[in-house]
Amino acid sequence: MGLLTISRWELRRTRLSFSRKTLALSLLLIIFTALVSFFVSHSGFRINDGIYSVVVTDPELASVIETDYKFRVYVADGIEAKDLFEHGGFDGGFDILVTGENISYHRSERSTAALDALDKAVIRYDEARLLSYNDLNNTFPVWITVKNLAREQEFKPLSIQKLPDFEATPRTTRSAPVETPIEVTIRDNPHAPSAREVTESRAALPIKEKALSTPSHFNPPIPFKSVVLSFLFIFPVFFIAQFFSASITQERVRRRGELLLVSPVRPYEIVLGKLLPYLLLSLALMGAIAVSIGGNVWMLAILLPVALMFLSTAFLGALIARSFKELTFILVFLSVTLSGYIFLPAMFTNIHAISIISPMTLVVRLLEGEAVTAGEYVFSTLPFYLVSLLILMFGIFIYREEDLFTQKPIKSKLVDSIQVFIERVPAPLFFLSMALLPLVYSIQLIMIVLMFNLPIRYGIIIFILLAAFIEEIVKSAGIYTVFSRKLSTSTTRNALKFGVLAGTGFFIGEKLILLAVIAGIADSVFGSVMGIGLLVFPLMLHVTSTTLASLCLRYFGPGNYMGSLILAAAVHSAYNLYLIRGVLSG
Amino acid sequence: MEKTLVLAIIIQLLIASFSSLLVIGLASLFDPAALDRYSAERTEIGIVGGGEVMKFIEKSQVKPYFYSDLSYALTDFNRNRIDAILVIPPVGAYSSEIIQLVLYLPKSDIKGTLVTLQLKKPLEEYEAFVRDVRSPRIGFKPVRLYVDEAPKKTSTYFEFIYGVLIPLLVFTPVFISGGLIIDMLTEEYERKTMELLRVSPVYFSEILNGKMLAAVIIVPLQALLWLSLVGLNGIEIYNTWGILLLVSIVAAVIVMIGAIIAVKYKDRAISQYLYSLILIPVFLSGYLFADSPFNLVARMSAGSAGAGSLVYFLIYGAVTVPLYIYLKNIQDM
Numbered sequence: 001m002g003l004l005t006i007s008r009w010e011l012r013r014t015r016l017s018f019s020r021k022t023l024a025l026s027l028l029l030i031i032f033t034a035l036v037s038f039f040v041s042h043s044g045f046r047i048n049d050g051i052y053s054v055v056v057t058d059p060e061l062a063s064v065i066e067t068d069y070k071f072r073v074y075v076a077d078g079i080e081a082k083d084l085f086e087h088g089g090f091d092g093g094f095d096i097l098v099t100g101e102n103i104s105y106h107r108s109e110r111s112t113a114a115l116d117a118l119d120k121a122v123i124r125y126d127e128a129r130l131l132s133y134n135d136l137n138n139t140f141p142v143w144i145t146v147k148n149l150a151r152e153q154e155f156k157p158l159s160i161q162k163l164p165d166f167e168a169t170p171r172t173t174r175s176a177p178v179e180t181p182i183e184v185t186i187r188d189n190p191h192a193p194s195a196r197e198v199t200e201s202r203a204a205l206p207i208k209e210k211a212l213s214t215p216s217h218f219n220p221p222i223p224f225k226s227v228v229l230s231f232l233f234i235f236p237v238f239f240i241a242q243f244f245s246a247s248i249t250q251e252r253v254r255r256r257g258e259l260l261l262v263s264p265v266r267p268y269e270i271v272l273g274k275l276l277p278y279l280l281l282s283l284a285l286m287g288a289i290a291v292s293i294g295g296n297v298w299m300l301a302i303l304l305p306v307a308l309m310f311l312s313t314a315f316l317g318a319l320i321a322r323s324f325k326e327l328t329f330i331l332v333f334l335s336v337t338l339s340g341y342i343f344l345p346a347m348f349t350n351i352h353a354i355s356i357i358s359p360m361t362l363v364v365r366l367l368e369g370e371a372v373t374a375g376e377y378v379f380s381t382l383p384f385y386l387v388s389l390l391i392l393m394f395g396i397f398i399y400r401e402e403d404l405f406t407q408k409p410i411k412s413k414l415v416d417s418i419q420v421f422i423e424r425v426p427a428p429l430f431f432l433s434m435a436l437l438p439l440v441y442s443i444q445l446i447m448i449v450l451m452f453n454l455p456i457r458y459g460i461i462i463f464i465l466l467a468a469f470i471e472e473i474v475k476s477a478g479i480y481t482v483f484s485r486k487l488s489t490s491t492t493r494n495a496l497k498f499g500v501l502a503g504t505g506f507f508i509g510e511k512l513i514l515l516a517v518i519a520g521i522a523d524s525v526f527g528s529v530m531g532i533g534l535l536v537f538p539l540m541l542h543v544t545s546t547t548l549a550s551l552c553l554r555y556f557g558p559g560n561y562m563g564s565l566i567l568a569a570a571v572h573s574a575y576n577l578y579l580i581r582g583v584l585s586g
Numbered sequence: 587m588e589k590t591l592v593l594a595i596i597i598q599l600l601i602a603s604f605s606s607l608l609v610i611g612l613a614s615l616f617d618p619a620a621l622d623r624y625s626a627e628r629t630e631i632g633i634v635g636g637g638e639v640m641k642f643i644e645k646s647q648v649k650p651y652f653y654s655d656l657s658y659a660l661t662d663f664n665r666n667r668i669d670a671i672l673v674i675p676p677v678g679a680y681s682s683e684i685i686q687l688v689l690y691l692p693k694s695d696i697k698g699t700l701v702t703l704q705l706k707k708p709l710e711e712y713e714a715f716v717r718d719v720r721s722p723r724i725g726f727k728p729v730r731l732y733v734d735e736a737p738k739k740t741s742t743y744f745e746f747i748y749g750v751l752i753p754l755l756v757f758t759p760v761f762i763s764g765g766l767i768i769d770m771l772t773e774e775y776e777r778k779t780m781e782l783l784r785v786s787p788v789y790f791s792e793i794l795n796g797k798m799l800a801a802v803i804i805v806p807l808q809a810l811l812w813l814s815l816v817g818l819n820g821i822e823i824y825n826t827w828g829i830l831l832l833v834s835i836v837a838a839v840i841v842m843i844g845a846i847i848a849v850k851y852k853d854r855a856i857s858q859y860l861y862s863l864i865l866i867p868v869f870l871s872g873y874l875f876a877d878s879p880f881n882l883v884a885r886m887s888a889g890s891a892g893a894g895s896l897v898y899f900l901i902y903g904a905v906t907v908p909l910y911i912y913l914k915n916i917q918d919m
Contacts (some may be wrong), residue, residue, distance in 0.1 A: 049876035113744035246855035
């Protein structure tokens with residue numbers, strides 16, 4: 001009951017700050033944005049305009065090259081052209097000289113790039129011209145039909161052999177090139193195309209399905225769609241999260257929340273009550289977007305964890321920031337990381353299986369009319385659900401006067417929330433390292449995304465070092481809190497006990513996650529580094545390294561936390577490196 | 587202040603590392619063939635059929651294996667022995683039929699992308715060969731240009747670095763500064779200190795100018811940092827001072843827009859929201875015309891434009907005048 005009342009208050013508050021004038025203005029701006037993006041999509045992205053300059057002797061050739069905006073073309077006769085090319089004179093100098101049909105170029109980066117661009121421009125020009133003949137058999141004689149067949153990915157152990165799944169790709173098997181509708185305007189005389197026509201000719205080729213193309217249009221799947229989609233969905237949530245965090249920070253700065261805190265309403269009711277309107281609004285907006293681009297309401301099941309993640313991190317940001325400026329930076333930092341996590345893998349939709357760690361990939365797949373299995377749903381959304389719940393929980397722990405209305409440093413607020421956890425939960429160290437696991441898991445997934453772009457050998461080593469470090473932080477965070485806040489006496493016996501507890505908790509949590517996620521990357525090299533694999537040794541490892549950190553804290557004091565962490569992480573990564581030595585050497 | 591600046595730099599580092607990761611994504615968006623730089627291994631392709639196209643495939647990076655029948659090839663494909671299957675129809679260049687190749691690729695697998703990349707070039711050459719045979723029938727003459735020893739270099743990388751990466755890097759601090767000025771001003775309002783300071787209007791305008799100046803000045807400093815970082819990576823940057831000047835001018839425009847919003851609305855969340863809404867079309871319109879600040883930075887950094895760009899500096903600089911007058915007017919209200 002209290003929860004809903006808080007929601008109503010919160011809703012009224014935001015509505016008040018949103019005057020009618022602001023709404024009208026934002027509508028105007030959105031229309032303006034739509035207009036600009038219409039123009040951009042219509043005339044194409046004007047990037048690199050005039051970046052190369054060419055001097056030619058043949059005026060006819062000049063008009064050919066001018067069809068590409070990247071070139072600035074000058075016509076001059078033989079000797080003058082050569083002189084211009086060799087001595088510059090024009091700002092920046094000339095990259096390419098075409099005397100008659102012969103090309104000269106400089107040895108510079110720009111000049112060689114210009115040569116390649118010139119080649120492409122001429123090919124594009126010729127294709128645009130060929131198109132106007134309206135005779136496919138003689139102008140575009142070679143066509144490629146691509147059929148994508150599902151098969152086991154290479155890094156998985158070979159399981160039951162599947163027969164090629166022809167039924168799954170009916171679109172591609174049906175279409176023979178001759179049957180495709182040809183939508184070329186018939187022209188009596190082939191003519192030289194203008195710059196605009198050359199740019200548009202790509203779209204004008206009678207290719208209705210991406211499964212069919214001529215060699216020059218034969219390209220790997222372009223990630224553009226996934227990126228635009230992710231942006232479309234994330235954008236509104238990003239704003240709503242901004243408003244949510246601003247509302248909380250405002251209460252903190254103006255100290256208006258104090259009254260609420262002394263009322264009989266529980267902190268979790270306040271927090272969830274405030275969260276609810278924002279969450280519903282994000283879902284409504286996302287649902288509207290999904291429906292308007294041809295999706296269905298079921299996509300909300302995929303988008304819900306994304307919205308939760310943005311809102312909960314914004315909430316935590318609002319709690320730990322000491323000023324609006326700090327809040328802005330924390331929020332930008334969080335949203336850049338989150339968007340990276342969501343965007344980057346989505347770019348590999350249809351390219352690599354790793355892409356399903358981003359929920360956006362699933363949205364793209366649903367939009368393309370493909371099915372999403374329950375396992376894939378769990379794999380890509382579970383980290384989002386767990387991490388947001390975790391963040392909300394720890395945020396609610398410090399939703400109290402001493403943390404809301406004081407200027408404590410960020411670290412001490414985080415330690416505060418851990419302290420509350422330790423005081424409230426039985427066997428806290430055991431469960432703490434288990435509870436923080438989703439966080440570790442998500443961070444490691446982000447790192448996999450990052451490492452995937454490095455050469456695999458270095459990627460793995462860097463990943464091992466960072467992964468070990470993060471796991472050690474999580475396992476020893478509770479022990480650090482206990483020792484630094486003097487929650488228990490600092491004895492060797494305690495240090496040993498805590499180390500064993502935290503290490504075992506982490507190990508059991510890890511195995512539980514394994515049960516939830518037997519898909520995707522679990523069998524890849526990265527997966528085995530994440531500790532999914534053998535049983536006995538990982539348990540010993542987690543216990544040993546954490547106990548090591550614990551003992552360090554006992555003997556050298558909580559002041560040397562960093563040193564203890566590095567030592568534990570070193571032991572941890574040494575073990576992991578040994579484990580995958582085969583991959584590294586082979 | 588120093589702490590927020592450190593945070594700002596960390597955020598930009600993060601953005602930079604993300605955008606350098608985007609190199610793969612965006613470069614493939616520009617020209618998927620650029621991904622080829624990342625693939626040295628040869629893909630193994632099952633071939634069913636044969637003919638003129640084999641001449642081009644044998645010269646290329648792919649490793650062909652021949653099969654008499656598609657079903658044998660599919661069996662090997664499913665056992666991961668080959669990465670793709672190409673079915674070639676028995677149609678020659680001299681016939682007049684369309685040549686329909688069928689390519690089987692593994693779904694959602696990076697191998698499929700590699701095959702596509704490595705097959706593109708031989709297939710293009712094959713297409714050119716068939717065209718050479720067939721296009722005289724319709725009287726088509728291709729544009730031909732000749733060059734001795736063409737270097738094997740693609741323009742994609744060059745165009746991505748100068749056309750996308752560098753403009754993005756030097757303009758990120760501009761957008762951050764716009765948000766910063768909103769925070770600096772609205773925070774004053776939120777904490778009500780402005781009420782005290784506003785007693786004397788002259789004093790307020792001094793504060794406003796001081797804050798705006800600070801927000802603008804940090805922009806060329808960060809841009810310089812970026813340019814030198816890029817320079818350390820072996821990429822030659824021309825016209826550094828010109829770029830810094832242009833970035834400062836644009837920063838002045840954006841910071842003034844931010845300040846106008848903050849002074850008008852005084853509420854942080856609303857101001858930031860409107861600022862971002864304005865920023866998107868402004869950012870997009872940078873890709874609309876040839877002499878936009880983005881393209882100017884691209885041309886200047888690549889060294890393909892020099893003093894000629896100064897005219898546009900004046901035009902963009904002129905935008906600050908009405909903005910400043912407007913800001914003066916509303917702050918006195």
